[in-house]
Amino acid sequence: xxLTLIHIELEKLFSRGRSYISFxxxxxxxLVIQGGMMLDGDSLIDFxxxxxxxxxxxxxxxxxxxxxxxxxxxxLWIHVPILVVIVTGDMISGEASAGTFRxxxxxxxxxxxxxxxxxxxxMIYVALLVIMLAVLSLGLGILFFGTGDIIVFFESINILxxxxxxDRFLMAFVxxxxxxxxxxxxxxxxxxxxxxxxxxxxxxxxxxxxFTVISSFEVGIFExxxxxxxxTHMNHWQSFFDYELDWNKIGNSIVIxxxxxxxxxxxxxxxxxxxxxxx
Amino acid sequence: MNRFLYTILLFLWMPGFYGNSVKEPDAxxxxxxxxxxxxxxxxxxxxxxxxxxxxxxxxxxxxxxVIYKYPDKLKFKSKSFIMVPKKGIGFSVFELLESEYSAIYxxxxxIKGRDLNEIKVIPMDDKSDIALATLYIDLEDHLIHYMEATxxxxxxxxxxxxxxxxxxxxxxxxxxxxVDEMRLPLKFLGKVNIDNSKIKENSVxxxxxxxxxxxxxxxxxxxQFEEEELNE
Amino acid sequence: MSVLEVTxxxxxxxxxxxxxxxxxxxxxxxxxxxxxxxGSGKSTTIRLLLNLIRPDAGQIVISGKPVNNHNLTLxxxxxxxxxxxxxxxxxxxxxxxxxxxxxxxxxxxxxRILEVLKLVGLEKFKDKKVKIFSQGMKQRLGIAQxxxxxxxxxxxxxxxxxxxxxxxVDIRNLLIRLNxxxxxxxxxxxxxxxxxxxxxxxxxxxxxxxAIAEGDVQELIQTYESSVRMxxxxxxxxxxxxxxxxxEHVTAKNDHEIICHVKEHEVPEINRILVKNQINIMAIVPxxxxxxxxISLT
Numbered sequence: 001x002x003l004t005l006i007h008i009e010l011e012k013l014f015s016r017g018r019s020y021i022s023f024x025x026x027x028x029x030x031l032v033i034q035g036g037m038m039l040d041g042d043s044l045i046d047f048x049x050x051x052x053x054x055x056x057x058x059x060x061x062x063x064x065x066x067x068x069x070x071x072x073x074x075x076l077w078i079h080v081p082i083l084v085v086i087v088t089g090d091m092i093s094g095e096a097s098a099g100t101f102r103x104x105x106x107x108x109x110x111x112x113x114x115x116x117x118x119x120x121x122x123m124i125y126v127a128l129l130v131i132m133l134a135v136l137s138l139g140l141g142i143l144f145f146g147t148g149d150i151i152v153f154f155e156s157i158n159i160l161x162x163x164x165x166x167d168r169f170l171m172a173f174v175x176x177x178x179x180x181x182x183x184x185x186x187x188x189x190x191x192x193x194x195x196x197x198x199x200x201x202x203x204x205x206x207x208x209x210x211f212t213v214i215s216s217f218e219v220g221i222f223e224x225x226x227x228x229x230x231x232t233h234m235n236h237w238q239s240f241f242d243y244e245l246d247w248n249k250i251g252n253s254i255v256i257x258x259x260x261x262x263x264x265x266x267x268x269x270x271x272x273x274x275x276x277x278x279x
Numbered sequence: 280m281n282r283f284l285y286t287i288l289l290f291l292w293m294p295g296f297y298g299n300s301v302k303e304p305d306a307x308x309x310x311x312x313x314x315x316x317x318x319x320x321x322x323x324x325x326x327x328x329x330x331x332x333x334x335x336x337x338x339x340x341x342x343x344x345v346i347y348k349y350p351d352k353l354k355f356k357s358k359s360f361i362m363v364p365k366k367g368i369g370f371s372v373f374e375l376l377e378s379e380y381s382a383i384y385x386x387x388x389x390i391k392g393r394d395l396n397e398i399k400v401i402p403m404d405d406k407s408d409i410a411l412a413t414l415y416i417d418l419e420d421h422l423i424h425y426m427e428a429t430x431x432x433x434x435x436x437x438x439x440x441x442x443x444x445x446x447x448x449x450x451x452x453x454x455x456x457x458v459d460e461m462r463l464p465l466k467f468l469g470k471v472n473i474d475n476s477k478i479k480e481n482s483v484x485x486x487x488x489x490x491x492x493x494x495x496x497x498x499x500x501x502x503q504f505e506e507e508e509l510n511e
Numbered sequence: 512m513s514v515l516e517v518t519x520x521x522x523x524x525x526x527x528x529x530x531x532x533x534x535x536x537x538x539x540x541x542x543x544x545x546x547x548x549x550g551s552g553k554s555t556t557i558r559l560l561l562n563l564i565r566p567d568a569g570q571i572v573i574s575g576k577p578v579n580n581h582n583l584t585l586x587x588x589x590x591x592x593x594x595x596x597x598x599x600x601x602x603x604x605x606x607x608x609x610x611x612x613x614x615x616x617x618x619x620x621x622x623r624i625l626e627v628l629k630l631v632g633l634e635k636f637k638d639k640k641v642k643i644f645s646q647g648m649k650q651r652l653g654i655a656q657x658x659x660x661x662x663x664x665x666x667x668x669x670x671x672x673x674x675x676x677x678x679x680v681d682i683r684n685l686l687i688r689l690n691x692x693x694x695x696x697x698x699x700x701x702x703x704x705x706x707x708x709x710x711x712x713x714x715x716x717x718x719x720x721x722a723i724a725e726g727d728v729q730e731l732i733q734t735y736e737s738s739v740r741m742x743x744x745x746x747x748x749x750x751x752x753x754x755x756x757x758x759e760h761v762t763a764k765n766d767h768e769i770i771c772h773v774k775e776h777e778v779p780e781i782n783r784i785l786v787k788n789q790i791n792i793m794a795i796v797p798x799x800x801x802x803x804x805x806i807s808l809t
Binding site: 001004007008011012015016017098099100101102103104105106107108109110276277278 | 524558561562563564565583584585586587589590591593594595596597598599600601602606610611613614615616656660
């Protein structure tokens with residue numbers, strides 16, 4: 001039955017035009033960034049490396065597909081979660097407001113299995129979205145700009161050689177999928193509580209933005225709170241661009257992200273199982 | 280009488296009788312000899328391996344190709360990203376010696392079991408970035424083994440040369456330079472959380488360049504040294 | 512044999528007691544009417560039967576098994592249409608029914624889907640997206656999804672909503688056919704009294720969440736009250752006299768007729784009172800219908 005439920009959810013999700021908006025938006029974003037780099041990427045490299053160039057002679061293909069991909073994903077910390085949440089935040093509350101739960105739950109369908117099926121479908125959607133980001137940004141980036149080393153400022157100046165970058169990016173994107181799964185799971189909690197599509201989206205994004213802002217203040221009480229915020233750990237995809245991989249730190253973040261996903265999913269199940277279907 | 284005269288003559292010839300009665304080595308002559316020794320090399324190409332040891336910079340050893348044309352044309356070519364210090368590359372000393380300068384012989388020193396002659400060089404050209412240089416030259420092989428320099432803009436650097444079968448071209452070149460003056464770029468590519476304690480006062484960075492596969496005097500043209508875009 | 516037994520059912524939403532101690536029984540083969548005005552608790556009762564909402568107290572037993580989260584297979588025996596039917600508008604009628612079959616753990620077969628669509632008169636629209644359907648068409652599709660998986664018990668909440676008179680007749684005939692030819696037990700709720708009267712054999716009247724009356728439709732009418740229509744010379748005077756005489760359930764139908772909701776044996780007494788007070792009676796016509804009965808009770 002579980003496979004049937006997942007199949008139904010996938011069918012419903014990909015029969016809707018709005019499900020493709022996120023993919024289209026992703027394509028546009030990547031193309032805009034790549035286009036901008038084509039037009040003015042040299043200025044960016046000069047700007048970034050200006051101070052280094054006072055001391056060093058720099059050679060090599062610095063404006064390459066890998067660097068542009070890194071810049072892209074570094075700058076999309078708000079955009080990708082939005083594209084995730086506009087779909088996942090609607091998956092429960094959308095059916096509630098449309099009234100279709102009346103028909104579905106009057107059938108021999110377990111509420112828990114229904115939510116799990118929706119959750120798995122949402123995670124598949126999110127994974128596809130991130131994979132598309134990876135394929136587009138890396139694929140088009142390498143196609144237009146070629147490959148090369150990247151220079152990353154992450155607790156030190158790291159020049160990562162080309163040979164290891166594809167693996168690093170793949171690991172970072174897999175970690176990114178996990179992070180976006182957490183975003184989707186959080187939106188599920190609000191979606192289970194709400195009877196409209198907008199509230200879960202706004203609430204989820206509000207929490208992410210708030211936590212991200214707190215994470216960026218490295219002073220006083222904020223410094224103490226930071227390790228406990230899931231947004232802090234979501235940002236640890238950047239750890240894959242450290243010179244030496246700190247597997248303890250990465251592993252710790254993975255465990256925390258998975259833990260959060262589990263907690264959010266459990267909350268969703270509890271809320272939905274207790275809920276009266278009055279719409 | 281004759282014995283007395285002989286004794287007087289003997290004293291006259293003894294070293295130190297006149298104080299600095301032995302003539303000092305000519306600093307400029309030493310430098311020009313070293314320069315002439317190197318001038319046999321009109322141009323060369325070589326493979327290089329670059330190793331960078333700076334606290335807050337992590338970069339693997341890189342390989343590149345270097346081309347050089349006496350006295351001041353130098354270019355590194357690499358598809359992958361490389362960083363090479365502007366100052367302290369071994370051959371820049373000859374750019375200094377080709378311009379107007381004055382030199383003072385300081386004395387003899389032993390460094391790493393080698394007797395070297397210390398010479399201070401003061402560039403007379405206002406355009407020169409070097410304010411004062413100290414060269415350590417071996418009179419047996421007429422090679423510059425060490426160089427220290429204080430620049431007007433980039434602080435202090437020192438260079439050590441090791442020679443092998445390709446002398447006067449070096450086998451390796453170890454350059455040490457100040458990093459505390461180096462400003463770090465703004466946040467753009469990642470999280471700039473560089474531990475400022477790593478950039479200690481008077482901290483020094485080091486780059487080692489190892490040369491191999493020299494091809495000498497190919498008749499390189501000047502246009503091979505023209506600036507290319509960093510990202511081509 | 513009872514298919515459904517409800518005992519002491521309670522449900523409140525905040526301060527509103529939507530269902531207040533409801534008890535009733537539906538037997539196999541019944542067409543059971545749930546009659547009540549809007550807001551009386553009919554839809555809440557249906558949602559409770561389907562476990563869409565949880566009761567505060569009470570028990571619901573279907574085919575001898577209690578309705579709860581664990582007895583999911585009970586729902587395979589039930590099909591329901593609750594309030595206005597809502598579908599996935601971006602999918603076709605066929606696709607919506609196919610999905611409902613899958614949810615019901617029944618293998619979706621196109622032949623079955625087409626058969627049901629034909630029964631509800633939507634076969635021409637099988638491949639059209641539901642978003643273009645009118646309210647009446649959605650209502651028909653709602654009935655289709657309630658019966659698509661061939662349940663034993665069909666629960667319909669206001670099935671005639673949005674239907675034109677022809678549609679109402681079609682649906683009524685369909686339900687009768689399902690009941691008589693296929694042995695389906697049907698529960699239907701309505702505030703349209705004629706609907707219940709014409710089709711149901713048993714009924715429950717709900718008002719403010721409470722059961723007002725329950726039983727055989729005809730027996731209820733016969734046992735509790737009847738009504739007569741009287742043509743009189745002075746409607747206002749007649750009403751005044753009858754009310755002062757203790758006959759509360761009299762109303763003016765128009766400017767020359769009154770309706771008296773009284774027991775059958777009271778009609779001669781009314782006749783005597785009116786004549787005695789010099790009110791001429793031109794005609795006395797007996798009227799026994801559920802509408803009047805329902806209005807009098809609620």
